[in-house]
Amino acid sequence: MSRLRRHLTAIACVIAIALPAAAPARAAETLDGIAAVVNEDVVLHSELRAEVDFVRDQMRRNGQRVPPDSVLRERVLERLILENIQIQRAEQRGISVDDEAVNNALRNMADRNGTNLSGLRQRVEADGMDFQRLRNDIRRQLIVSRLRQREVASQVQISEDEVDSALDRMEQANQQEAEYRLSHILIGLPSDATSAEVTEAREEAEALVERLRDDAEFSSIATRASDGPEALNGGDLGWRSATSLPTLFVEAVRGMSTGAISDPLRSPNGFHILKVEDRRGGSEQTVTEIRARHILLKDDGGMDDPDAPADAETEGESPRERLEALRQRIRAGADFAEIARANSEDQGSASRGGDLGWVGPGEMTPAFQQVIEGLEPGTLSEPFRSPYGWHLAEVLEKRQRQDIEEYQRAQARRALYERELEQEAQRWRQRLRDQAYVEIRADG
Structure with missing residues (x-):
């Protein structure tokens, strides 16, 4: 009202x-x-x-x-x-929210629930709630969110020292949980090794690493060349918790993918070569990154059912029909990048031929992420819809990346920011409440 x-x-x-x-x-x-x-x-x-x-x-x-x-x-x-x-x-403060922003928020809500706007309306009404009330509630939430962004979020700063401390705490907790199955080669050195002996051992270790990365069998080389006590077992150290491994080993394998071979690691005993056979526990994980490109055509922002046919009164082709025509041209040999430059309405990527770069988990809207995760490299999608409009996507490459420091730092910074934001927002709300004139009346 x-x-x-x-x-x-x-x-x-x-x-x-x-x-x-x-x-x-x-x-x-x-x-x-x-x-x-x-x-x-x-x-x-x-x-x-x-x-x-x-x-x-x-x-x-x-x-x-x-x-x-x-x-x-x-x-x-x-x-x-x-x-x-x-x-x-x-x-x-002059903050307002237009209908398009409300519609986008509703599309995101529908997307998260695996449906479209028509399906969302049906679910809401089946639960006994008026859909217009939902729109009004969302508009108020967006207004409050924009106000909080202006007055609170811009004031929250996370320092690198805070991120470092958070990572240290995460690392200590992860080390208690993570377990690794490693294979190991030791090129031993005496405690009083000369510089010439050290150089010779390093060169031998580097040569072995090169052979191993060229797909030589680790166990065979370990049996013949390792000075470690597990050499007769092919260098297999078995499953070991992170806390039971030397710090030198843990620091080396933390950023390594399963099957990777380490560089030679120097210790007082000589030079060590490690292979990560497997891992379990802890929070380290393999992240699948996708390099994709797309063509975006925006729709009219209305509340139409996205699965319904184009309005008979609409002049010209619908975005879905236009994308299907572009898809046929690309399949017939037309260059995707050129078509994206000429047609895509995503200003950020159109000039790059639609290239979105490498995308990690959760970085795109769920509707888009789900489609590209299901495509093999070199595969073109069917036209599909997200809250931003209609897309035609192609996956160029996929790669596996260990949950390395850069990713961990981003996660830690986000967690710290959201925690500090909520604490500061609570104080801000209390200040607003204290400064306001409020008179509660008796029941009428």
Whole structure:
């Protein structure tokens, strides 16, 4: 309900007080009342009742225990008050959200639930919720989110020292859990080795690494060349926890993929060569990265069912039909990059022939990520839709990358940022609440 309408309703309540006693009782029953005054706005009893009913129904649907009505009413009213304060502040800052942003948010919601906008509407209405209410709720959430971004998120800074400390904690926890199955070759050296002996041992180790990376059998070379106690077992160290391995070994294998051969590692005993046979536990993982390119055609941003045929009244071809025509041209030998430059509406990638570069897990919208993960290199997709429009995608390459330091640092920085953002946002909300004029009225 708009602020103007709320004020008119409040005025009507005041006028009603002066009505003669002979006024029909029915009219009194239809009057609304003010549950709370919030700065220059109000929360009406009708709004509060509707929100309490909605929250109660949702809690029951989710199998949650519903608190007593008095407690539920108090909590819901406080939430409405806080939201009202934030919406007012956003209005003062000139922050608004247009219909296209709401539609995109709804498409993302539908995408996460494996459906389209038509399917989302059906699910929402089947749950007894008005779809227009959902749109209004999302608009308010987006407004508050933009306000928080402007007033809070831009103030949160994460230092490199904080990231380093977080990584140290993660590493200590991971070392307790991770286990490795390694194969090992030792080119031994005496404790009083001369520089010439060290040089000779290093050159021997480097030559062995080169042969191993050329697909020589590790166990055979270990049996013949290793000075380690496990040489007769082909250098197999078996499964070892990270805490039971030398720090030199753990630091070397942390960024290595399964099957990789290490560079020669110098220790007082000589030069070590390691092969990662397998790993388990811990948080280290192999990340699949995809290099893809695409052509994007935006739609009209409406609420049409994306699986429905094009509107008969729409002039020209639909984005899906245009992409299908482009797909046929590419399959017939046309250059994807040239077509992308001429047709794609993604300004960021069109100039690069649609090239998106290397994409890791979760970096793209789920609808797009799902499609490219299911394509083999060199394969062209069918036209498909995401919240941003219609796409034609091609996967160029795929690669496996160990969860190495760069990826870990990004994860640690994101976790620290979100934790600090939530803490600062909580303090910010409390300041807004403390600074606002709030008067809670008795039940009407």
